Amino acid sequence: MSTAALRVVEREARVFRRLWRGTVFSAFVTPVLFLAALGLGLGGLVDEGGGRVAGLPYLVFVTPGLLAATAMQTAAGDALWPVMVGTKWARTFHAMVATPLRPRDVYTGLMAWTALRTTLAATMFLIVGAALGGVPSAWGLLAVPAAVLCGSAFFAPLAAYSATQHTEVAFPLIMRLGVMPLFLFSGTFFPVDQLPGWAQPVALASPLWHGVELARSATTGTFDGHSVIGHVLVLVGVLALGWYAGTCSWTRRLAG
Amino acid sequence: MASSPEALVEARSLTKRFGRHVAVDGVDFRIERGEAFGFLGPNGAGKSSTMRMIGCVSPVTSGELRVLGMDPAGDGPRIRARLGVVPQEDTLDTELTVSDNLTIYGRYFGLSRTVIRERADELLEFAKLTERRHDRVDPLSGGMKRRLTIARALINRPEALLLDEPTTGLDPQARHLLWERLYRLKQEGVTLVLTTHYMEEAEQLCDRLVIMDRGRIAGEGTPRDLVARHATREVVELRFRSASDLRAALPRLAGVAERVEPLADRVLAYTGDGDATAAAIADNGVHPAAILVRRGTLEDVFLVLTGRTLED
Structure with missing residues (x-):
């Protein structure tokens, strides 16, 4: 990453300094609520029924799923409305490209900043999950980079798209019809083999499923070399394609 | 260049x-x-x-x-x-x-x-x-x-x-x-x-x-050059009660100034001596609702060069 993009990270950090209490608080409360309700509440029922999910106690199954899904939601949120703020509402990105910064530096810097934010969110999740007993393996630490990679694979293409938009009307639809179904059906709460046959390939195409599988390998300490490489390649591929599209669309938008 | x-x-x-x-x-x-x-x-x-x-x-x-x-x-x-x-x-x-x-x-x-x-x-x-x-x-x-x-x-x-x-x-x-x-x-x-x-x-x-x-x-x-080259030192602005009054007055304004420019709501007379032109206008029997003598400006230059006002 160029030093120019780091200046953008620095700016975001300065803005964050004014708002960090809220962000850190929600990064802590979100996992507590989700894991208490689903891991302990629902998980208690599942485990009482004598069942295990994919051979795991439900809390252990659902913790990495929620961890990766939280990273996705954080990154997707950052890639939509804040882009409209910078390009249109407050036009702060236009101020940036009047300096030595280039549009691609702005885009890359924001992606790096979101990666830092997802690192924070995923770390909080991991700590809370481990405290509740949802992370049996020390390899679980690797779930954080897995979640960050997953989040970036969402940020890159979504922010590439946002820069082509002149109103925010499509954004709630993307959240409701894109992000939310992925959240529910990407192996987060139940294994994808529970889905009807036709829906399974769709779930497997979801970047979130790859992120969830990676995170789950880490928190349970069970690695299958081939599938780990496969998941990483898919996520890196989506990230790279998205980044390329983003450098083009951001240049068109900010320096057209 | x-x-x-x-x-x-x-x-x-x-x-x-x-x-x-x-x-x-x-x-x-x-x-x-x-x-x-x-x-x-x-x-x-x-x-x-x-x-x-x-x-x-x-x-x-x-x-x-x-x-x-x-x-x-x-x-x-x-x-x-x-x-x-x-x-x-x-x-x-x-x-x-x-x-x-x-x-x-x-x-x-x-x-x-x-x-x-x-x-x-x-x-x-x-x-x-x-x-x-x-x-x-x-x-x-x-x-x-x-x-x-x-x-x-x-x-x-x-x-x-x-x-x-x-x-x-x-x-x-x-x-x-x-x-x-x-x-x-x-x-x-x-x-x-x-x-x-x-x-x-x-x-x-x-x-x-x-x-x-x-x-x-x-x-x-320079602003001064542009005014000197394309406008005149002074301009007489005439405002009329209605567009028909304005049109009616135009024939009697011919020759009172170096150039006479009718706009939608007023007439501009470009001249070296605004007071003399204003007097000549009155002598020709033209009595506008308001008359103003002012310096030539970049606004006039723009009008002369493009045929339009800056507000258009």
């Missing part, structure tokens, strides 16, 4: 197209170091597009442009490092404080925090914002925000300050304060490049200007 290394900006046949729309249609101009240079014209004349090309945020469609002796296509970041830009719409970080805005912007240029702190003190003083330095930007008045934007654009000690419609949307008092600040910069030797559709702003601030209309340059010179 002689090419000397001293020119700050040099453009030849500079053109900007957006799809089929030609925003800037083959313009030539040259901006020297240390001068205050203006682009005067109505909205949509291509001033902002020209400015964005000079500021290296909008690629040139065709023609040639050199800024600080470099090519914006390849040297954008290096050129922008030496320019200050005041855009038409405010682009401040409104949720942050006044001094945070200066710090963040200085960091975009890679300046150290120590250097930024020193310069920020000076710039806040210059922008009359020292007392507001720890306040958030959001509640500041329009004039204060503009002054902060100018201070921010000076953080890298730019060789030229580009101002796109710097006082549009400000009340007269805020506008005059801004003009006074810009005049001070000019006296300190900062090169100013500005666009405006206010004739008064161009006359107050510009050493030299071009008049732009529909993507082309219609005239060039």
Whole structure:
């Protein structure tokens, strides 16, 4: 990453300094609520029924799923409305490209900043999950980079798209019809083999499923070399394609 | 156009197209170091597009442009490092404080925090914002925000300050304060490049200007030259009660001045001696609702060169 993009990270950090209490608080409360309700509440029922999910106690199954899904939601949120703020509402990105910064530096810097934010969110999740007993393996630490990679694979293409938009009307639809179904059906709460046959390939195409599988390998300490490489390649591929599209669309938008 | 290394900006046949729309249609101009240079014209004349090309945020469609002796296509970041830009719409970080805005912007240029702190003190003083330095930007008045934007654009000690419609949307008092600040910069030797559709702003601030209309340059010179060349020393403005009164009076106005220009709501008579012309008009039996003798201005120059008023 160029030093120019780091200046953008620095700016975001300065803005964050004014708002960090809220962000850190929600990064802590979100996992507590989700894991208490689903891991302990629902998980208690599942485990009482004598069942295990994919051979795991439900809390252990659902913790990495929620961890990766939280990273996705954080990154997707950052890639939509804040882009409209910078390009249109407050036009702060236009101020940036009047300096030595280039549009691609702005885009890359924001992606790096979101990666830092997802690192924070995923770390909080991991700590809370481990405290509740949802992370049996020390390899679980690797779930954080897995979640960050997953989040970036969402940020890159979504922010590439946002820069082509002149109103925010499509954004709630993307959240409701894109992000939310992925959240529910990407192996987060139940294994994808529970889905009807036709829906399974769709779930497997979801970047979130790859992120969830990676995170789950880490928190349970069970690695299958081939599938780990496969998941990483898919996520890196989506990230790279998205980044390329983003450098083009951001240049068109900010320096057209 | 002689090419000397001293020119700050040099453009030849500079053109900007957006799809089929030609925003800037083959313009030539040259901006020297240390001068205050203006682009005067109505909205949509291509001033902002020209400015964005000079500021290296909008690629040139065709023609040639050199800024600080470099090519914006390849040297954008290096050129922008030496320019200050005041855009038409405010682009401040409104949720942050006044001094945070200066710090963040200085960091975009890679300046150290120590250097930024020193310069920020000076710039806040210059922008009359020292007392507001720890306040958030959001509640500041329009004039204060503009002054902060100018201070921010000076953080890298730019060789030229580009101002796109710097006082549009400000009340007269805020506008005059801004003009006074810009005049001070000019006296300190900062090169100013500005666009405006206010004739008064161009006359107050510009050493030299071009008049732009529909993507082309219609005239060039110092404000005084332009008025001398294209208008007259004085102008008699006649207002009538109705358009039919105006039309009825026109035949009797022939020959009272060097040129008579009927507009929708008034008639302009261009003359060397306004009082004599006003007397001649009365002698011809023309009695308008109001009559005003004034100096010839850039507004008149624009009208003569383009056949339209700046407000059109």
